[in-house]
Every structure is written in structure tokens, then in C-alpha cells.
Amino acid sequence: MLGTLISSQPVHIYGAGIAGLILAYRLKKSHVPFTLYEKNRVGGKIATTLTPLGPAEAAASTLYMNISAEKFITDLNIPYLISTPKLKRRIWKEDGPHSVFSLKLLSKGITKIGKKFPLIMEDSTVEEIFYPFLGQELIDELLSSALQGIHGAEAKDLHFLSIFPMAKNKHFKNYLHFFKELKKSISSQKGTIKGSISFPGGMQTLINALYEEVKENIKPVPENFSLTPNTVICTDALDAAELLKDEAPEIAKELQKIEYRPITSFTFFRESEIPELHECFGMLIPQKFKKNLLGVIHQSALFPENYKSHCYNSVNKGILNKEEAILELESVFPKFDPEKIKESKLTQWKRGLPLFNYHRYQAIQNIERKLKKRPGLMLFGNYTKGISIRSMIEDGQTVLNRLNND
Ligand SMILES: Cc1cc2nc3c(=O)[nH]c(=O)nc-3n(C[C@H](O)[C@H](O)[C@H](O)COP(=O)(O)OP(=O)(O)OC[C@H]3O[C@@H](n4cnc5c(N)ncnc54)[C@H](O)[C@@H]3O)c2cc1C
Numbered sequence: 001m002l003g004t005l006i007s008s009q010p011v012h013i014y015g016a017g018i019a020g021l022i023l024a025y026r027l028k029k030s031h032v033p034f035t036l037y038e039k040n041r042v043g044g045k046i047a048t049t050l051t052p053l054g055p056a057e058a059a060a061s062t063l064y065m066n067i068s069a070e071k072f073i074t075d076l077n078i079p080y081l082i083s084t085p086k087l088k089r090r091i092w093k094e095d096g097p098h099s100v101f102s103l104k105l106l107s108k109g110i111t112k113i114g115k116k117f118p119l120i121m122e123d124s125t126v127e128e129i130f131y132p133f134l135g136q137e138l139i140d141e142l143l144s145s146a147l148q149g150i151h152g153a154e155a156k157d158l159h160f161l162s163i164f165p166m167a168k169n170k171h172f173k174n175y176l177h178f179f180k181e182l183k184k185s186i187s188s189q190k191g192t193i194k195g196s197i198s199f200p201g202g203m204q205t206l207i208n209a210l211y212e213e214v215k216e217n218i219k220p221v222p223e224n225f226s227l228t229p230n231t232v233i234c235t236d237a238l239d240a241a242e243l244l245k246d247e248a249p250e251i252a253k254e255l256q257k258i259e260y261r262p263i264t265s266f267t268f269f270r271e272s273e274i275p276e277l278h279e280c281f282g283m284l285i286p287q288k289f290k291k292n293l294l295g296v297i298h299q300s301a302l303f304p305e306n307y308k309s310h311c312y313n314s315v316n317k318g319i320l321n322k323e324e325a326i327l328e329l330e331s332v333f334p335k336f337d338p339e340k341i342k343e344s345k346l347t348q349w350k351r352g353l354p355l356f357n358y359h360r361y362q363a364i365q366n367i368e369r370k371l372k373k374r375p376g377l378m379l380f381g382n383y384t385k386g387i388s389i390r391s392m393i394e395d396g397q398t399v400l401n402r403l404n405n406d
């Protein structure tokens with residue numbers, strides 16, 4: 001999150017998506033008075049529709065775990081489901097699905113792991129840094145596909161230091177050195193739960209649990225927004241810009257520079273399995289094949305306890321209707337039969353995911369500088385540090401640390 005709070009003042013939070021709810025919950029636990037204002041729907045993008053066959057998610061379907069997420073969920077005291085371990089991961093190529101960990105990759109990796117690590121420039125992209133190690137083919141097939149699965153963007157569009165903040169101010173001798181440091185930083189954050197979790201009834205269960213904790217403090221949005229200390233804006237960057245346009249135009253201008261990728265999520269249930277995804281976590285589709293489909297997650301393989309039928313979630317770039325989302329699936333699964341779909345849910349997100357490019361990085365740095373002159377104003381959401389719920393859980397703790405050290 002960006003900015004600081006003043007410890008003696010109550011907190012006004014705008015936006016009750018997962019960021020606003022996490023923050024509100026943390027403040028409640030620390031006995032800091034707060035009010036939470038939501039314009040539309042508590043939970044924001046996280047919304048589950050309960051169908052007779054199981055939960056269908058609109059956006060996030062899993063919470064990737066680490067020690068902070070584990071502490072948070074334990075403290076909240078809700079039952080959770082741990083993802084099935086050792087599911088296979090697939091990558092699509094013209095002739096069908098392939099294993100992610102191919103011999104080709106292993107042989108390339110072994111020969112180039114000792115190669116000199118490029119100098120990290122302030123504006124380096126992920127592609128620029130990994131090109132000497134992977135080459136264009138593996139970047140397109142593997143790295144970009146994996147990044148798309150999380151960020152909805154390819155390696156060439158992602159800013160290296162935003163995706164690997166552990167590399168800031170560091171110099172790596174070679175790729176082996178980098179991977180060792182990356183592993184160290186991930187291991188230091190590891191908890192006891194491996195992989196990711198969901199909840200009985202899906203992600204809405206997490207939202208409901210947080211809502212129960214903070215509901216007494218939720219109020220309708222006041223007609224006139226005023227920037228009283230403390231104000232924390234937990235909307236997306238463009239809604240934050242709208243709120244701040246009169247009272248903090250210099251910050252609003254920076255927020256407007258943050259770009260969003262439109263995303264369509266299509267969740268569907270079938271009685272029969274998609275054979276290509278048997279015992280699979282899911283499949284990624286490299287962008288070089290010029291499809292809208294970015295990937296398919298096999299929800300019922302990950303969390304079988306939640307489902308009475310096979311459930312898949314396909315994630316597409318752009319805004320698609322149901323027919324278009326099905327056409328995308330038919331293009332990668334030749335025997336895909338739409339008649340077999342029993343239930344489905346399509347969600348179109350015009351501002352699906354913030355793009356972690358160099359423009360965002362620069363805007364965030366400028367905002368941080370400007371916020372130094374405005375104690376009592378904070379910005380927090382999936383564009384400020386990391387896209388995932390886990391990252392927002394970690395960041396929510398930062399607010400308290402900063403308040404407690406005040
Ligand atoms: C398809 C998809 C799949 C995803 N999968 C995963 C996943 O598996 N795991 C994961 O960790 N993450 C995942 N994510 C990312 C994650 O879902 C989002 O990053 C997260 O939900 C965003 O939360 P937020 O609170 O930052 O924003 P939002 O959910 O957008 O919430 C912002 C809230 O602010 C409110 N608001 C706006 N303006 C105002 C105003 N003026 N006053 C008051 N309130 C206002 C809005 O109504 C909204 O409720 C996924 C995202 C997408 C799109």
C-alpha cells in the first residue's frame with residue numbers, strides 16, 4: 001500500500017473488495033476505529049455463485065499460501081480446502097497439450113544456468129532479463145504463458161522489478177545465483193500449507209467471514225467525498241483517481257496512468273471430464289497462437305470436495321460472450337462438445353487486472369513521493385504491490401506495523 005496513517009485518527013475506508021475488507025479486519029483486531037464505505041457490492045470482484053453442481057467463481061478461485069496467508073486464515077478461523085497435490089500442468093501447442101516441464105527446457109536450463117545475469121535496468125522487462133537464459137521460443141511458450149495465468153500479460157509487457165521485487169538493488173552473478181536467491185526468498189515465506197486453498201462454498205466464504213467481522217462498521221458512501229485524515233482508498237486505480245480528482249489532482253493524474261486488461265472468466269460444469277485435463281491442475285495457452293483463451297483451470301480436480309460434477313474455469317483476454325468463450329475452448333479441445341455443459345457462469349471484467357508494466361511502476365513511485373506530503377491518505381488495492389489476495393494480506397499487515405510504530 002501507499003502512504004501513511006495518523007495513529008490518533010479514525011480511518012475511513014472506501015471500497016469493500018478484498019483489499020478494503022482485509023484492512024478493515026486488521027484494524028478491528030487492533031481496536032482502531034474505522035468506517036468502511038462500499039459503493040456497489042461487498043467483496044468487489046470476488047463473488048461466487050452457488051450452483052447445484054458446485055461453486056462458480058467470478059474472479060479469484062484460489063488463495064496461494066505462504067506464512068502470512070496461513071496466519072490470516074487461522075486467525076479468521078474458517079474451514080478451508082487444500083488443493084490436490086501433484087496435479088499435472090499442461091501447456092497447449094498446435095498438436096495438443098504438453099507437459100510444462102519438457103526435456104527441451106531441462107536441457108536448455110542446464111546449459112545456460114551459469115550464464116551471466118543481465119544488468120537489471122530500472123525499466124527492464126521480464127522478457128529482457130530472461131531472454132539470454134530461455135531464448136524467444138521458451139519465453140513465448142513457457143514464461144509468458146505462466147505469467148499470463150497470473151497477470152494476464154506476457155513477459156514483454158511486464159516490468160521485471162515489479163514482478164521480482166526481491167531483485168531490487170541486487171546484482172546476480174548468473175542465473176543460478178538469481179534462482180537460489182528467489183528460492184531463498186520464497187522459502188523464508190513458506191508456511192505449513194503447501195499450494196493453494198479455497199473454501200467450502202468457494203471464495204465467497206472468505207468474503208462472508210470478513211463481512212461478518214466488520215459489518216457493524218459498513219456505511220453507505222457519503223454524498224460528498226472529503227479527504228479527512230485518515231482516508232484509505234481501496235478501489236481500483238481509476239476509481240481512486242475519480243475520488244481524488246478535486247482534492248488531490250496531482251495524485252489522480254498519476255493513478256490515471258495505470259492500465260487495466262479486460263478479462264472474461266467463463267466457468268462451466270460438465271458431467272464428463274475433458275480427457276486432456278485428466279488429473280491436471282489446468283492448461284496454459286501461449287499467446288503466439290493468437291487466441292483469446294489464456295488458460296483453463298480444472299477447479300474440480302483442485303478442490304474435489306466442493307464439486308458434484310467436473311468444473312473448469314477458462315480465462316480469456318478481452319470481453320467475450322458465452323458463444324465466443326465456447327469457440328475458444330473448441331479451438332484447443334477438438335472434441336469439446338458444448339452440449340455437455342450443464343451449468344455455466346460468464347463474467348466480463350472491463351478492468352480485470354492492472355498491468356504491472358513500467359508505467360505503473362513509475363506512477364506508483366511518483367504517488368509515493370506525493371503522499372509523503374499528505375500523511376493520513378493511503379491507497380491500497382491489487383495495483384499497489386501485488387495482484388493476488390496473498391499479496392494484499394501481506395500488505396494489510398504493513399498498515400498495522402506502520403501504525404504501531406508511529
Ligand atoms: C478472472 C480473475 C481471476 C483471478 N484469480 C485469482 C486467484 O485465483 N487468486 C488470487 O489471489 N487473485 C486472483 N485474481 C485477482 C483478485 O481477484 C483481485 O486482485 C482482487 O479481487 C481485487 O481486489 P481489490 O479489493 O483490490 O479490488 P476490487 O475487488 O475491484 O474492489 C474494489 C471495491 O471498491 C468499490 N468502489 C469503487 N469505487 C468506490 C467508491 N467511490 N466508493 C466506495 N467504494 C467504491 C467497488 O465497488 C469494489 O467493491 C483474479 C482476478 C481476475 C479478474
